[in-house]
Amino acid sequence: MNQETVALVQNSWKKVAVIAPQAANLFYQNLFAADPNLKPLFKGDMDKQGKELMQMIDAAVGKLNDLETLVPILQGLAQRHVGYGVQTAHYQTVGNALLRTLEQGLNGDFTPEVKAAWTKVYGVMADVMIAASKSKA
Numbered sequence: 777m778n779q780e781t782v783a784l785v786q787n788s789w790k791k792v793a794v795i796a797p798q799a800a801n802l803f804y805q806n807l808f809a810a811d812p813n814l815k816p817l818f819k820g821d822m823d824k825q826g827k828e829l830m831q832m833i834d835a836a837v838g839k840l841n842d843l844e845t846l847v848p849i850l851q852g853l854a855q856r857h858v859g860y861g862v863q864t865a866h867y868q869t870v871g872n873a874l875l876r877t878l879e880q881g882l883n884g885d886f887t888p889e890v891k892a893a894w895t896k897v898y899g900v901m902a903d904v905m906i907a908a909s910k911s912k913a
């Protein structure tokens with residue numbers, strides 16, 4: 777993850793963060809359209825859930841240059857996700873739904889470079905989380 781990747785993600789996220797509630801709604805629409813079987817895993821209030829998701833992405837994006845802090849946060853998050861019934865394959869589905877949401881939220885600002893940067897960053901986050909979920913088992 778180089779500095780250009782980090783800057784592309786951080787700058788594009790600022791534009792999504794200002795429409796966070798709408799982005800969260802779009803994200804869950806995209807996610808459940810891609811895999812309706814994921815719906816029953818979400819048991820709580822979806823507005824609250826969407827807020828927590830956006831806050832976590834916000835925190836993670838802000839810490840891309842501080843992996844020493846970010847990695848343990850993601851590891852803890854991943855271990856809680858095992859308890860929510862989340863499986864390895866779901867990370868790909870969530871990644872695709874996130875990219876689609878960014879595309880919708882950013883419109884013309886979702887350039888191939890921005891897409892590549894988010895693909896890289898989500899991939900690193902998912903790798904850390906998947907490894908941490910396995911280490912709990």
Ligand code: HEM
Nearest residue numbers: 814817818819820828829832833856860862866867870901
């Ligand atoms: C980078 C990846 C992800 C991030 C940043 C993220 C973020 C969060 C956050 C912040 C919460 C709130 C509860 C907590 O902090 O433990 C949460 C809950 C949850 N997430 Fe994720 N998540 C990610 C990946 C996934 C994936 C791959 C799935 C699979 C479908 C998933 C499904 C859920 C479910 C089912 C809950 C609990 C909902 C409930 O309590 O009703 N998440 N997630």
